[in-house]
Amino acid sequence: MINVGLFAAAVRMATPIVFASLGGIFSERVGIINVGLEGMMLTSAFSGVAITFFTGNPWLGVLAAILAGGLLGLLHALLTVKFIGNQIVSGTGINIFALGFTAYMSQVLWGSRGASETVQGLNVVAVPLLQDIPIIGEIIGKHTPLVYLMLIITVLCYIVLFRTPLGLRIRAVGENPAASDTAGIDVFRIKYQCVMISGMLAGLGGAFLSLGHLNLFAWGMTGGRGFIALAAMIFGNWMPFGAFGASLLFGFADALQMRLQALGLLPPQIILTIPYVVTIAVLAGMVGRAAPPSDYKPYSKE
Amino acid sequence: MAEGTEEKQMEAQGTPKIRSWLKSGLQSTLPQIIAVFLAFLVGAAVLLATGHSPVDAYSAMLSGAFGDIFGIGQTFTQATPIIFTALAFSFASKCGLFNIGAEGQLIVGAFGAALVGISFSGLPAFVHIPMALLAGALAGGLWGFIPAILKTKLGAHEVITTMMLSYVATYLTSYMVNYPFKAPGWVAQTVPIAMSAQLPRILEPTQVSASIFFAVALAGLTHYTLQRTTFGYEVRATGLNLTAAENGGINVKREMILALVISGAIAGLGGAGEVLGVHRRFIDGFSPGYGWDGLAVALVGALHPVGVLLAAALFGALRSGGMTMTRVTGVPLDIVVILQALVVLFVTAPVLIRYILRRGGHKG
Numbered sequence: 001m002i003n004v005g006l007f008a009a010a011v012r013m014a015t016p017i018v019f020a021s022l023g024g025i026f027s028e029r030v031g032i033i034n035v036g037l038e039g040m041m042l043t044s045a046f047s048g049v050a051i052t053f054f055t056g057n058p059w060l061g062v063l064a065a066i067l068a069g070g071l072l073g074l075l076h077a078l079l080t081v082k083f084i085g086n087q088i089v090s091g092t093g094i095n096i097f098a099l100g101f102t103a104y105m106s107q108v109l110w111g112s113r114g115a116s117e118t119v120q121g122l123n124v125v126a127v128p129l130l131q132d133i134p135i136i137g138e139i140i141g142k143h144t145p146l147v148y149l150m151l152i153i154t155v156l157c158y159i160v161l162f163r164t165p166l167g168l169r170i171r172a173v174g175e176n177p178a179a180s181d182t183a184g185i186d187v188f189r190i191k192y193q194c195v196m197i198s199g200m201l202a203g204l205g206g207a208f209l210s211l212g213h214l215n216l217f218a219w220g221m222t223g224g225r226g227f228i229a230l231a232a233m234i235f236g237n238w239m240p241f242g243a244f245g246a247s248l249l250f251g252f253a254d255a256l257q258m259r260l261q262a263l264g265l266l267p268p269q270i271i272l273t274i275p276y277v278v279t280i281a282v283l284a285g286m287v288g289r290a291a292p293p294s295d296y297k298p299y300s301k302e
Numbered sequence: 303m304a305e306g307t308e309e310k311q312m313e314a315q316g317t318p319k320i321r322s323w324l325k326s327g328l329q330s331t332l333p334q335i336i337a338v339f340l341a342f343l344v345g346a347a348v349l350l351a352t353g354h355s356p357v358d359a360y361s362a363m364l365s366g367a368f369g370d371i372f373g374i375g376q377t378f379t380q381a382t383p384i385i386f387t388a389l390a391f392s393f394a395s396k397c398g399l400f401n402i403g404a405e406g407q408l409i410v411g412a413f414g415a416a417l418v419g420i421s422f423s424g425l426p427a428f429v430h431i432p433m434a435l436l437a438g439a440l441a442g443g444l445w446g447f448i449p450a451i452l453k454t455k456l457g458a459h460e461v462i463t464t465m466m467l468s469y470v471a472t473y474l475t476s477y478m479v480n481y482p483f484k485a486p487g488w489v490a491q492t493v494p495i496a497m498s499a500q501l502p503r504i505l506e507p508t509q510v511s512a513s514i515f516f517a518v519a520l521a522g523l524t525h526y527t528l529q530r531t532t533f534g535y536e537v538r539a540t541g542l543n544l545t546a547a548e549n550g551g552i553n554v555k556r557e558m559i560l561a562l563v564i565s566g567a568i569a570g571l572g573g574a575g576e577v578l579g580v581h582r583r584f585i586d587g588f589s590p591g592y593g594w595d596g597l598a599v600a601l602v603g604a605l606h607p608v609g610v611l612l613a614a615a616l617f618g619a620l621r622s623g624g625m626t627m628t629r630v631t632g633v634p635l636d637i638v639v640i641l642q643a644l645v646v647l648f649v650t651a652p653v654l655i656r657y658i659l660r661r662g663g664h665k666g
Contacts, residue, residue, distance in 0.1 A: 035461055075647075085651030088400050088461060089601060093646035096594050100639025101348075107634040108352045227465045234459070269477035276466040280448075283458035 004138045006255055011140055012213070013258075014251025015150045016041065016222075019205030020229030021236065021243040022157050023069075027076075027198035028238060029161065030191045031174045031294035035091030036076050037202045038226025039098030044069045044206030046102040049217040050109060052119040058211045061119070062146070065207035066200045072098075073199020077192045084298045095226070103219055114219050121215030122146060144212035146204065153201070157240040170194055174294035187299055202226065224276060231279045235286065238293050246282070253278040331609065333655045334602050337648035338616070340658070345641045349633065359633045366626020367619035373626065375508020379580060381618025382510070383408065383589070385517035386572025387596020388614055389524050390565045392605040394446075394460075396528055397561035398541035403449065403464025404569040405593025406471030407442040411570025413475045414441030416577045416584035419495025420483075430498040435516075435574050442570015443563045445471060450562035454555040460562070468593065479586045490586035501579035511579025513572075517614075520568060521607035537561050569593070590621070591639065598642045601649045617642065 020037045027034035034040075044065035052061030072094055079085040079093075103113050110116045122144040131141030140147070161167040172180040173190045181187050205225070210217050228250050235249075236242025257274040260266060346356035367377045387404040394401035401407075415438035422430060445467055452458040476490065485493040501511045528534035539547040540557040548554050572592070577584055595617050602616075603609030624638040648655065 079647065079651045079654065083651035083654040083657065085654070089646060089650040092400075092402060092597060093643050093650060095643075096598070096639060096646060097643030099591075099594075100636045100641075100643055104348070104634045104636035104640055105352075107636070113634070113636070224465060224469050227462050230459075231462050234462075267477050267481055269473045269480060272473045273470045276469045280452065280458070280463055280466050280470075283462060284452050284456045286457060 004135060006259055007139045007252075008142070009255035009258065010248060010252040011147060012143060012251070013254035014247045015143075015147050015212070016205035016208045016225055017229045017232055017247040017250050018150050018154060018244050019208065020202045020226055021232040021247050022154065022240060023198040023201030023205070024230050024233040025157065025161070025238055025240060025243060026170075026194045026201065027073075028233065029170055029174045029293055030194040031177065031296050031299070032077070032080055032191065032195055033087045033091065033296055034073075034076065034195065034198050034202075035088050035230070036072065036094030036226075037091075037198075037229055038222055038224065039091075039095035040069045040072045040199045040202035041206035041209065041226050042095075042098040042102055042220070042222045043072055044203035045210035045221055046105065046116075046206075046217045047203075048207040049116050049119050049210045050105070052121075052211060053109070053117065056120055058120050058122050061211050062122070062204070062207045065211070066203045069199040069201070069203020069206065070196045071199070073196040073202075074192070076199065077195035080298065081188060081191050081195070084300070087296060099220060102217070106217060106219065116217040118216045119211075122212045144208070146208045146212040149204070150208075153204075154240050154244045161240065171293065177299040181299075181301065191299075202229075205229070228275060228279050231283050234292075235282050249282070250275060250279060331604070333652045334604060334609070334613075334649060336655050336659070337645055338602065340648050340655075341641050341644035344644050345637060348640060349637065354631065354633045358631050359627050359637070362627040362630040363620070363623035365623075366630075367623030369626075371505070372508055373622060375505050375510050376622035376625070377615070377619045378505070378510045378514055379508065379618070380621040381614045382514045382517050382579075383572045383576055383592040384595040384599050384617050385514075385521065385610060385614040386575065387569050387592050388599035388603060388610045389517075389520055389596075389607075390442075390569035390572070391597050391600040392603075392610060393524055393528070393537075393568060394561050394565035395600065395605055396541050397537045397558055398544065399453070399558060399562055399565075400461050401446065401449075401464050401562060401565045402461055402597060403445070403468045403471075403593070404565075404596050405589060405591065406464070406468030407445040407566040407569035408573035408576075408589055408592055409468075409471045409475055410445045410573070411438035411442035411567075412573030412577045412588065413478060413584050414438045414570065415499075415574030416492050416495060417483075419499035419578060420493055420583075423496045423498070425496070425498050427498045427500075430496065431501060431578065434495070434499045434578055435571060438570045438574025438577070439567040440570070442573065443567035445570070446562040446564070446566020447559070450559040453562070454558050472587075475584070476586050479584055483584075485583070492584045494583045495578065499578055500582055501575065503579065509580045511575065513575025513579040516571065516575060518611065520571070521611055524568070525607040533557075533560070569596070594639075595621070595642060598646045602645055 024034055047068035048061035048065035051064035052058045076090055079090040080087045107113050125145055126142045131137040169185050173187050177187050232246035233243050235246035253275045257271050260271045261268050349356040349359050366373050390404045415434040418434040418437040449460045449463040452463050453460045479490045483492045485491050503511050536552045537557050540554045599613040599617050603613040620638045624635050627633055628635045
């Protein structure tokens with residue numbers, strides 16, 4: 001049962017987690033915990049399907065998903081930066097909102113709380129040359145475009161955060177907002193932008209789940225992946241490539257879980273706990289090495 | 303109209319004593335009340351945007367929650383587990399911990415109580431009921447102990463671990479009632495618990511059970527513990543300022559572990575109450591999200607026992623009235639979850655409430 005297909009599935013299942021964990025990095029790098037990743041993904045997964053349902057164009061759906069994530073990111077930034085609300089409570093509120101809102105709208109649009117109608121999803125694209133490489137080609141050569149986008153965005157995130165002046169400003173805002181302010185950086189603006197980017201990245205993850213994977217929206221379909229992404233971010237030490245690697249691990253656990261279910265050797269309920277147990281085990285294995293890049297205190301000008 | 307609904311609900315719930323308390327405490331509770339009001343206002347916008355009449359929906363909700371004995375019974379039945387999960391969240395919160403896994407702790411508590419409930423027969427009720435309650439508290443406490451150890455010994459953030467454990471709890475108990483403990487038939491549930499383990503219902507023919515007494519007593523007990531005992535002081539000190547508490551000689555890790563275990567045990571007791579008093583068996587997926595309700599209620603109630611009890615009554619009314627609303631008007635029940643989320647979002651930022659007040663009570 002361990003074969004190339006399993007690894008291809010691992011890359012696929014890692015994709016939403018990579019997107020969300022990169023989102024988590026952008027938010028935490030400016031000192032804001034984004035517990036709301038889960039809800040942002042879920043709302044985006046729904047929005048993507050809803051817009052595709054009405055327009056028939058899954059790419060418009062992806063755009064809607066990014067927009068929905070960005071809007072919730074803006075809400076999180078408003079509540080935590082402007083109104084100095086508790087970051088975890090705000091994120092949790094967004095998660096509860098997403099659960100209620102998507103279930104409500106699913107009933108309004110499709111008359112069903114459980115799942116939407118099937119919509120046109122994103123097609124699998126085989127990349128020429130890449131798909132011809134033995135083994136590697138089979139693992140990463142034939143996916144929906146969002147998987148390739150995920151690979152590109154991971155690299156982009158690294159470049160933006162660690163190889164550009166903007167990235168320097170972003171990290172400075174998280175590490176020392178007062179000094180950044182003195183140096184002439186618009187702290188609040190950077191925070192808003194980064195938390196919105198965080199939501200948009202989570203939105204891409206949500207879009208992958210609904211449009212690049214199942215081609216429908218199902219109740220609570222994110223299944224804790226927003227939290228798993230937070231774990232991937234921590235395990236990856238708040239670095240894009242680290243988060244990417246950790247997400248691959250969680251993606252593998254998810255793919256393994258699906259494979260085991262298909263085999264039917266164990267009851268599905270037991271197998272379904274695997275990704276969550278793996279996440280807990282990984283966090284436990286960190287043994288206090290995790291040090292966030294900022295102290296999450298709200299910043300206010302003196 | 304949303305304001306009317308809210309006030310009427312408050313009035314209907316309140317004895318004169320509570321009303322006078324409300325009046326005297328109005329200043330401090332104003333942000334919470336406004337948050338609830340704003341949530342109903344935004345909820346009305348959602349209803350309007352989706353082609354439903356907010357007036358019809360809210361009035362159906364109100365009459366459903368308080369219109370007759372069944373409604374009132376249902377309101378208190380729904381409020382009971384919410385009080386437990388709200389107290390669970392509050393207790394951990396006082397120690398500076400975010401236990402967002404009350405849902406999972408409630409579920410394993412319910413299963414633990416069900417196991418004791420179905421495993422023994424012929425015991426006197428005064429032995430069987432406490433045993434089953436204890437099993438619920440122990441199971442919930444264990445589900446709080448795991449993230450506590452992970453947090454204090456290994457530095458894993460409790461927000462992620464408690465959430466993950468909620469999923470594990472849901473699936474594990476689902477496995478239990480689909481395989482080893484499945485009752486004959488097609489429903490994933492255990493066989494009924496023994497008569498001797500049943501908590502009495504206090505408002506026949508409704509399902510309100512004696513569990514509500516435990517809930518109210520626990521509200522008082524946790525408040526007393528936190529405010530009047532050395533242990534409570536140490537828990538609060540840890541929550542207020544970890545470093546200062548540590549420097550002051552408090553074993554902060556011990557406090558955190560105890561706080562999370564107690565928090566889990568409280569939620570577990572709530573789950574036990576559901577099994578022993580309401581369902582009389584463990585049913586897969588019996589909780590519609592009482593853990594999340596509790597989180598919202600704890601925040602609306604400002605982590606204070608009286609606030610928690612009042613807010614739980616309101617959220618119980620939302621769930622109970624919501625069912626009637628769905629039946630009468632066809633509005634999806636999930637509007638209740640939306641309202642709950644909006645309350646949380648508004649409550650989290652008191653600065654926002656002040657901002658809105660200055661702008662003359664209009665949002666956007």
